[in-house]
Amino acid sequence: MQTIKEILSSRLRAAFAAAFPEADLSALPLDAVPAAGESFGDYQCNAAMAASKILRQPPRAIAEQAVARLDATGLLARADIAGPGFINLTLSDDALARHLEALQADALLGVPRPGDGKTVILDYSSPNVAKPMHVAHIRSTVIGDALKRIHRALGYTVLGDNHLGDWGTQFGILIMGYRHFLDPKALETSPVDELQRVYVLSHQQCEEDPAWKDQARAELVKLQAGDPENRALWQQFIDLSLAEFNRIYARLGVSFELVRGESFYHDALPGVIEKLQSLGLVRESEGALVAFLDDEKLPPCIVRKSDGGYNYATTDLATVFSREAEFHPDAIVYVTDERQQLHFRQFFAVAKKAGAKTHLRHIWFGLMRLPEGLLSTRKGTAIKLDLLLDEAERRALEIVKTASPDMPEDQQLAVARAVGIGAVKYADLSQNPQSAVTFTWEKALAMDGNSAPYLQYAVARIASVIDKHQERFPGVDFMQEPISLDSPHARRLALRLARHADAVLDAAAQEKPSLLADHLYDLSQAYSSFYQNVPFLKAEAGLRESRVRLCDLAAKILRHGLTLLGIDTPERI
RNA sequence: GCGCCUGUAGCUCAGUUGGAUAGAGCAUCGGAUUUCUAAUCCGGCGGUCGCAGGUUCAAGUCCUGCCAGGCGCGCCA
Numbered sequence: 003m004q005t006i007k008e009i010l011s012s013r014l015r016a017a018f019a020a021a022f023p024e025a026d027l028s029a030l031p032l033d034a035v036p037a038a039g040e041s042f043g044d045y046q047c048n049a050a051m052a053a054s055k056i057l058r059q060p061p062r063a064i065a066e067q068a069v070a071r072l073d074a075t076g077l078l079a080r081a082d083i084a085g086p087g088f089i090n091l092t093l094s095d096d097a098l099a100r101h102l103e104a105l106q107a108d109a110l111l112g113v114p115r116p117g118d119g120k121t122v123i124l125d126y127s128s129p130n131v132a133k134p135m136h137v138a139h140i141r142s143t144v145i146g147d148a149l150k151r152i153h154r155a156l157g158y159t160v161l162g163d164n165h166l167g168d169w170g171t172q173f174g175i176l177i178m179g180y181r182h183f184l185d186p187k188a189l190e191t192s193p194v195d196e197l198q199r200v201y202v203l204s205h206q207q208c209e210e211d212p213a214w215k216d217q218a219r220a221e222l223v224k225l226q227a228g229d230p231e232n233r234a235l236w237q238q239f240i241d242l243s244l245a246e247f248n249r250i251y252a253r254l255g256v257s258f259e260l261v262r263g264e265s266f267y268h269d270a271l272p273g274v275i276e277k278l279q280s281l282g283l284v285r286e287s288e289g290a291l292v293a294f295l296d297d298e299k300l301p302p303c304i305v306r307k308s309d310g311g312y313n314y315a316t317t318d319l320a321t322v323f324s325r326e327a328e329f330h331p332d333a334i335v336y337v338t339d340e341r342q343q344l345h346f347r348q349f350f351a352v353a354k355k356a357g358a359k360t361h362l363r364h365i366w367f368g369l370m371r372l373p374e375g376l377l378s379t380r381k382g383t384a385i386k387l388d389l390l391l392d393e394a395e396r397r398a399l400e401i402v403k404t405a406s407p408d409m410p411e412d413q414q415l416a417v418a419r420a421v422g423i424g425a426v427k428y429a430d431l432s433q434n435p436q437s438a439v440t441f442t443w444e445k446a447l448a449m450d451g452n453s454a455p456y457l458q459y460a461v462a463r464i465a466s467v468i469d470k471h472q473e474r475f476p477g478v479d480f481m482q483e484p485i486s487l488d489s490p491h492a493r494r495l496a497l498r499l500a501r502h503a504d505a506v507l508d509a510a511a512q513e514k515p516s517l518l519a520d521h522l523y524d525l526s527q528a529y530s531s532f533y534q535n536v537p538f539l540k541a542e543a544g545l546r547e548s549r550v551r552l553c554d555l556a557a558k559i560l561r562h563g564l565t566l567l568g569i570d571t572p573e574r575i
Numbered sequence: 576g577c578g579c580c581u582g583u584a585g586c587u588c589a590g591u592u593g594g595a596u597a598g599a600g601c602a603u604c605g606g607a608u609u610u611c612u613a614a615u616c617c618g619g620c621g622g623u624c625g626c627a628g629g630u631u632c633a634a635g636u637c638c639u640g641c642c643a644g645g646c647g648c649g650c651c652a
Contacts, residue, residue, distance in 0.1 A: 031593090038595055048594055051632070061632080085595055086632065130652080167652065264652090290650050301578095307650040314652045343579060344647055368580080369646070405614060421614090433588070438581070438645070444601090445587065450614060451600040452588090459614050467611050474611095508591075520589070523599085534607090534616040553611095575614075 003112045005503045006101055007045065009077065010034035010091060014047050017072040021064075025057055034091060036501065043082065043090035044098075044497055050087035061087030098496050099485040105499065106481075106555045111562050113503045115157030123161045123325055124150050126337040127256070130167035131243040131263070132176055132197040135250055136384040137441055138339075138370040138377050144427050144568065145367060145435050146337040147256040148515035151566045156510055161329060165321065166263030168240050171311075172201065174222030177235055178214065179204030193242040226268075253391055253423060255568055267320040271312045274320045278305060283355050293352045303348040318349045322358050333361040335513070340366045340436070365513045368438035377441070385441070394422035394447050401449065406575065413574070420570040422447075424454035431567050432519040452523050454569050457560060460526045460533075462575040464557035467538055471550045474539060480554065483547035491532040492552060498525040502559050506566065515567055522563040529556045 004012075011033040018027050030052050034045040050065035057064055065087045072081055079094040105112040126146020129135050150160045179200030188196040208215040225232040240263070251257065275291065278284045284293045289308030295301070305316045325331060336346060346364035353362060371377060377384045399418035406414065429446050433439065449455045471480065487493045498521070505521035508514075538549045561571045 035591060035594095042595075046594090051594075054632075088595065128652095171651075288649075292649065299578095302649055304649045309650080311650085313650065317652090338652090339646090340580070341646060342652075345652080347579095366580095371645085401614065405612085436580075437588080440587085442587085448587090448601080453600085453614090455614060456600095459612080463612055463615085470611060504591095512592095516589085517591085520591095520599090527599090530615060531617090533611080534613090537610070539611045550611095575612075 003104065003108055003110075003114065003503075005112065005114075005507075006093065006098075006500050007034050007036075007504050010045055010047075013073050013077070014049070014068070014089075017068045018049065018053075020071040021067040022053075022057060025053075027053065027056070030056075036497075037090060040494075042084065042088070043080070043092040045091040045093075047089040047091065050083075050089060054087070065089050093497075095487045095493070098493070098500065099487055101500055102485050102496055102552070102555055105502075106551070106558070110155075111502065111559055113155055113506050113562075116507075117153060117156045117158030120157075120333075121159040121161070121329060121331045122153055123163055123329060123331045123334045124153075124337065125163050125165050125334065126150075127251075127258070128165040128167065128338070129243075129247060130172075132172070132194065132201055132239050133243075134194045134198060134384075135247060135387045136377060137387055137390050137446070138384075139387060140254075140390075140426070140430055141367050141370060141435070141439070142337045142339070143251075143254065143256055144430050145365075145515060147254075148431055148518075148567050149335070149337065149365070149510075149513060151568060152506060152510050152515065152518065155506060155562075155566055161259045161331070162257070163260040163262055163325075164258040166240075166244075166261065168263030169265040169268060169317070171219075171222060173225055173236055173239070174218040174220070175204045175208060176201045176239065177221040177225070177232055178207070178218045180235060180239075189242075194246045197239060197242065250387055250391075254427065255423070255570070262321075264314075264317045267317050267324060270320040270324060271316050274316055274323065275306055275312075277323075278319075278352070278356060281356060283352065293348075293355075295348060295351050298347075298351045300348050300351060301344070303352055305352070315345070315349045315352070319353055319356065322353050322360065322362070323356075326358065326360055331360055333363060335363045335365055337365045337367070339369055340438075341369070342366065363513075365435065367435040370439045370441050372441055390426060390443075390446060391423060393443070394426045395419055396422070397447055398422035398425065398449065398455070401455075402575070409574070417572050417575055420572045421449070421455050421458060421575065424458060424564075424569040425449050427567065427569055428454035428457075428519065431515045432523070434516050435514060454564075455575075457522055457526045457564060458569070458571055459575055460529050461557055461560050461564070461571045462573065463533060464529070464553045464560075465573045467533075467550060467553050468557070470539060471546075475546075478543075478547065480547035480550040483544055483551060485551055485555075486545070486548045488545070488548075489532075489536050491528075491535050492549070495525075495528040495532045495552065495556060498528045499555055499559055502563065505563075509566075518563055519567060522560060522567075525556070525560065525563075529553075529560075 014034060015032050018032055030049040032049045034047050037043050037046045050061040053064050054061045062083060065083045069081045069089060077097045078091055080092045082090045084090050124146055127143040129139055150162045153160045183200040183203045208218055221232060225236055284291050284305055290304050291306035293303045293305055303315050304313060306312055325334060343366055350362045372383055395418050398421040402414045402418050426446055429448060487496050505518050509518040538546060541549060564571050
């Protein structure tokens, strides 16, 4: 199903082509875009001004010729020319209403499936073993999960892969810490905190005591050589960490199709080096094996350290080759913070030279910091993610209890969970991923204005309207009544509903869930205004059903969009 | 030193990739509920878009130079 924007755009294209058959108009912005303001109509086209140079005619004259050939059949009420040459398009109420009815009849709500037959691997969250997840981890986790849901809605086969940090030098240090500083009781009550604690102590010892450091390195070598005792410890660290991560993922409603940490690729690393060597892509430098990227104007990329060990670039290369061989993805998308931009550009360049065919893309997001500075586990300024989620649910429960005192307690708790977690996720998703985030409790837990609870509230109110309609008018099927857009409020809402598919497409194309969140907020505002200013159940029969039907579509689309952001929509709030 | 990013209302952020009078939320001030959930709605206040040039019909958006801040720049990931 085509969106209204797509239909308008193709008709505009045809009109310009018919009006100016000899000209090359491919560089023009021929798409219809939402109008800048309500007074300018519903959509507008800005191509005439840009065409002025190519066609050597005044823009208004160009616009007039295009409009004269524009097919308005069954779609437009009017097409006006304004200002220097804007083409302002106003849909007919009838066309808009019929389009909404088509959306309502479509199981996919008019969202197209350009991704059918394509596979994307999304690499996100990827916490380090033996470190607790703190508030900064929410960004990769929640943005990655939303991107996965959005791509899936567009037909892509998406594999979410949690590329855990489960291999590397830190394990030698951790094993030493575990052997010397462990408090078994603490390990039982909060295992990851305890692993973190002994790691920090051991790390300090390393800096003060060279013998300790040597021993840590020796333990690492033993681990990597397959020593059963160290191997068992290492596995225990992973199991304990994963158990805690999974608790948090369950709270967040986030899941993965694959959980393959760095260690999964360990055995493939020597093969990667051989491949790079046989292709002549690397050479020795200062004892290390290095890929030089002068042609790409990038700094050199180390693929084997001077001590013979491998590093993250090697692992990442092995991961790409492994994924290509096993899943044949069309694209691999990494969601990490901004600090890794250079690393990804380097390793993408090496991968490409080594024959990787997959489209590799790095989606980076801004760092999260506190008003007083960076989040640091060592300085103790990091806020644990669990704590934030607890607080969000607590505050939501307070509000639920005052707003809905008659609700059964277990339902209050369920609503508080959906609202609290939703608020935290939305606070992150509604923001441009690439802007840096300063964490404040107030912002992360915002529950009014532009927030998940505002959207959830709109959905709950609609559910209530539909229930009441059934109660008061049993046997009356509102779906039998055509949608009529008889008020400015209804019309504004209708336009937002018609834009939904475009918003999903934009969010995927630009890898920005915030575009979808913005759209859903605008849609909710339009609905709330409609709700407040237009009576439904008190309206005369017929009109009443038409309005309830519009409510039903609004609820469907809001639920659809919120689900794509990973936010639950309780039927009652 | 080089590279990437950021600077928009008192605060937190949008700004459809160059389009019309720069928009929201929070805060603040005023109004709306015998009516479908007031976690709402309607309105007011609030801006030299960091600064200075440039490109053109049109610049918050592109180019150059400054200023301020963040991040990164061979053996951590």
